[in-house]
Amino acid sequence: MLLTGNINGSKVSGNELKKFLQKKKILHLLYHHNTLSGTEISNKIGVSFPTALTLLSELSELKLVETYGTGVSSGGRKPNMYRLAGNSLFVIACELGRYKAKIIIYNSHNKAVTPILEFDTHIDDDELSNKIHENARKLIEEYKVDENKILGVGVTMPGLIDENQGINHTIKKEEYRNVRERLAEKFGKMVYINNDARMQAYGEYIFGKAKGHENAIVINWSWGIGLGMIINGKLYNGSTGFAGELSHTKFTDEGDLCICGKRGCLETEASSNYLVKNAVKGVQECVVSQLTVAFKDKENQLHPEDVIKAAKAGDEFAITLLNKIGLALGKGISFTIQLMNPEIIVLGGVISQANRFVLTPIQQSINKYCLDKISSNVKIVVSENWERAGLLGISAMLFQKLFSEIHD
Amino acid sequence: MLLTGNINGSKVSGNELKKFLQKKKILHLLYHHNTLSGTEISNKIGVSFPTALTLLSELSELKLVETYGTGVSSGGRKPNMYRLAGNSLFVIACELGRYKAKIIIYNSHNKAVTPILEFDTHIDDDELSNKIHENARKLIEEYKVDENKILGVGVTMPGLIDENQGINHTIKKEEYRNVRERLAEKFGKMVYINNDARMQAYGEYIFGKAKGHENAIVINWSWGIGLGMIINGKLYNGSTGFAGELSHTKFTDEGDLCICGKRGCLETEASSNYLVKNAVKGVQECVVSQLTVAFKDKENQLHPEDVIKAAKAGDEFAITLLNKIGLALGKGISFTIQLMNPEIIVLGGVISQANRFVLTPIQQSINKYCLDKISSNVKIVVSENWERAGLLGISAMLFQKLFSEIHD
DNA sequence: CATATTTATTAAAATTTTTTAATAAGTTTA
DNA sequence: TAAACTTATTAAAAAATTTTAATAAATATG
Incomplete structure (x- = not known):
């Protein structure tokens, strides 16, 4: 019965456990490396080549692993490559x-x-x-x-x-x-x-822009400000699973009332909520803007994407709004950089699509709030596939x- | 030649490397557990009992490990215990x-x-x-x-x-x-x-108050505000070794000039430097305080410890000063809690000795700046052995x- | 283009490790 | 207090792994 059952449930003897752990390691490796040769696997899991081959053939019998062509060689016989079976x-x-x-x-x-x-x-x-x-x-x-x-x-x-x-x-x-x-x-x-x-x-760490960066921060910039951290190559959840709460952190003593009950949370000055609220306000006040033309008397149809589109078309009002939330998030990011010293910060979520209209103010805030030595090596990039x-x-x-x- | 040389320098064969790694694991375990039985070691490193014994006897020959009495048993022969050799x-x-x-x-x-x-x-x-x-x-x-x-x-x-x-x-x-x-x-x-x-x-993580807490933050509260993090049971250094820079983080736009060139860094409003500076100022202005009596015209002899001593003796001026820096550090700690969701925060350094005179205002700030669900499980304690x-x-x-x- | 060289794989021998069984040394209980 | 029961250790047998040697298959070179 394919992979089901529980190794902890039934007692396993020493050697059985050992082989189980080795096979687990192989599957793990193949999941992350797509294809590997027998030699590579034997080195990575710390067993001899014949043993690795035995394990691989056992995994093949379980239909979990299959051979997949041959690899490259720099002067010698080409190795058989192994990979996870695709549709098992x-x-x-x-x-x-x-x-x-x-x-x-x-x-x-x-x-x-x-x-x-x-x-x-x-x-x-x-x-x-x-x-x-x-x-x-x-x-x-x-x-x-x-x-x-x-x-x-x-x-x-x-x-x-x-x-x-x-x-x-x-x-x-x-x-x-x-x-x-x-x-x-x-x-x-x-x-x-x-x-x-x-x-x-x-x-983002396994497949996206944070790939290969052992210490990365990913921000989901939309209705709230979600934050996830990869630390020492592992996802960090916090001691009770609450790590990364930047959204409801106060960077000003005054400020708008937040859904959390406090005033002036970052969410109230850097989220897409705030962006839309201020855009609507501007439209209602008839500011000079493409947004006013398009959404007058149908303000409830105005979405963050519309503000970004307007900014990209050169609309000054929209640019100013994005600049403002960029500066605000930049302050939050600065604090995070000072504390975490990450290699890279990846921005995802709707607002990240505003690209340079938010990246520039973010960088501006970083320059203001971070020590240069700490912030100068941080890359700030926009996700390419944040919806997936x-x-x-x-x-x-x-x-x-x-x-x-x-x-x- | 005791432990010298380099395993990477000379080529080692598969089994030699395996045994080397196993021995390393044993030393590691014994360093952290003081004493262990053969069975415990064999389970922890994933080899059979006879193999563990072979490895232990080899380590004993190298004078790295020694037997140390017998352990407890709940109905059976007492196991021989092993430990690291003390003075080797x-x-x-x-x-x-x-x-x-x-x-x-x-x-x-x-x-x-x-x-x-x-x-x-x-x-x-x-x-x-x-x-x-x-x-x-x-x-x-x-x-x-x-x-x-x-x-x-x-x-x-x-x-x-x-x-x-x-x-x-x-x-x-x-x-x-x-x-x-x-x-x-x-x-x-x-x-x-x-x-x-x-x-x-x-x-603090290996020997002190943070022992057993996989996600801990330790603050060295003295001339500056040093911060160290244990994350997932490992010391976190940051990607370029700059993690934990709370001292030069700005929580106010205005503020005193800091040695780093910026204004309003936490260091300028929560360090012992600031504490002494304000105490001296008070003494010079002849505020009603034991400090004025003791240090008038010899203000340069006033140290942080003196302010703490005065506070413990009930001096209101000293208490106010400590309260102020407590509130300021509390703000910094709050952001750290929101971001990191630690299990425990350990305070060390001179100022930590002020105990409740700083713990209370810190807690006050936390109540103000943190979401209750995140901060309610955090323990904030004073180090017992911060000088060592x-x-x-x-x-x-x-x-x-x-x-x-x-x-x- | 044949030969030398490099690397991978297979097979057999040597070694190591695990397993099993027997013995030793305790604890618990009747 | 002796018998029953646990757990640890030792020793021998069984199994698994590594090493070594031989073979296969590719690349580089003169």
Whole structure:
């Protein structure tokens, strides 16, 4: 029975455990390296070549690993290359937004085997687990995914989340907070949940702009300001899963009232909420702007993207608004740089698409608030695939977790 | 030749390397657990009991490990316990302050085998490496430490330090920045340098109040505000070794001029410098206070400890001053909590001795600036051994590093 | 283009490790 | 206090891994 069962449940003897751990390592390696030769694997896991080959052939029998052509050689016989079998393992990845959710199925090569399916829900939806399960079933049936080969379900969502306990502390009804339990019941599979910004950070680290940077910070700049950290090459969750709360940090004593109850949180002066609010205000006051022309008397249709579009078309009012939130976020980023000394900061989310209209003010704030020696090496870049980063991130995390629980 | 040489220098075959790594693991384990039984070791390093015993007997022959009595049993034969040999390995630990340095020698049980020797120097001292070497020699000779058994030298100092390269970027003359190289030349031994606050953090994590807390923050509250972080159970240095710069972070747009060139750094409103400056100002203005009585016309003799003493004796002026810097540091701590979600914050340094006179205002600031859910689980405690934490920390770090380079 | 060189793979021998069984040395309980 | 039960250690047998040698397959070179 493919990979199921529990190695901790049944007692395993020393050597069996050893081989189990070695195989786990191989799967892990192949997941991250696409293809590897027998020699490379033997070196990386610290066993001799013949032993590595034995392990690989056992994994091949389980249909988890397959050979894939030959590699390059610099003067000698070409090595056989091994990779994870493409369509023998799948995961379901789901990303919950404020009002909508996306769901998709990936294989172990991180290729989507279904398109993204969207549906309406939110974290306080009593029907949350039902809806996720229903829509997953739709995908499974429509695209004929072998259910036995689906190894787990990953869900990202906003809120203060403890990934170890599988609890979202932000959910209002206490009895509904244990999302992992609710979903595990429905699916009968391993379930992993974590904060959306953190999984986006992980996605950028494994596949995106933060790849190869052991100390990276990823910011999801949209309705709030989500922040995820990669520290020493690992995703950092914080001691109770609340790390990265920049959004509700006060950088001014005064300021607008925030949904959290405090005044002057960064969210009230650097989020897309604030951007739209001020754009609408300007339109209502009939400032000279393309936005006024386009949205007068239909202000509720004005979205962050419209402000960015206007700015790119040279609209001064829009540029000023973006500049303002750029300076504000820049202050928050500065503090983060001083404390964390990251290699790179990746900006994702709607506002990141404003590119130089926000990057310049951010850099300006950094110059003002950071010591030059610390900030001068930090790269600040815009994500290329932020709309998929969260889904890819939680998929990668699931495979990682699964490869730690596999057994013969 | 005891532990010297280099395993990377000479080619080692597969099995030799394997055994080398296993032995390294054993030394590592014994360093952190004091004593362990053969069974415990075999489980922890993932080999069978007979193999563990073989490795242990080989380490015993090298005089690195010794048996040490028997352990407890809950219904069976008592196991033989193993520990690191006490006086077969030593390290030299040195802590550089602003004007003075301390130096000491520890054995592998973290026991001091000499008292602390103090001498005058500073990071920009051209004679720095000479002075450290000279004073180390004094200790070695006076306390008859076998020089061949000294495995390395660790030095903590203020500044922006890249531990990997062994460079202190804060040193003025560029040709003197590579402190590790300068010292390695003198000593002919492995040298490790790192920032003082970070090594203090590590000391608190291995031996002090942060022990057992995988995500901890340690603050060295004295002339500046040093900050060290333990993240996922590892010391975090930052990508270029500059992590933890809270001291020169601006939390107000206005403010006093700081030595770094900016205005309003936390250092200008929360350090002992600021405390003394304001105390002196008060004395000169003849405020009603025990400090005025004691230090009028000899204000240059007023130290932070005097303000703390006065506060403990009920002096209102002193209490107000401490309250003020407590609120200011509390603001900095709040941001750190929001971002890092630590389990515990340990306060060390002179000012930490003011205890409740600073803990209360710090908590007040936290209540104001943090989300309750994040801050409510954080413990804020005062270090018990902060004057030794840095020395113990770098000693522990050295042993850790050394156990990674040992060979047969 | 054949030969030398490099690298990978396979097979057999040597070594190491694990497993199993037997013995030793304790603790708990009747 | 002796018998039953646990746990540790030792020793021998069994299994697994590494090493070595031989072979295969490619590249580089004269």
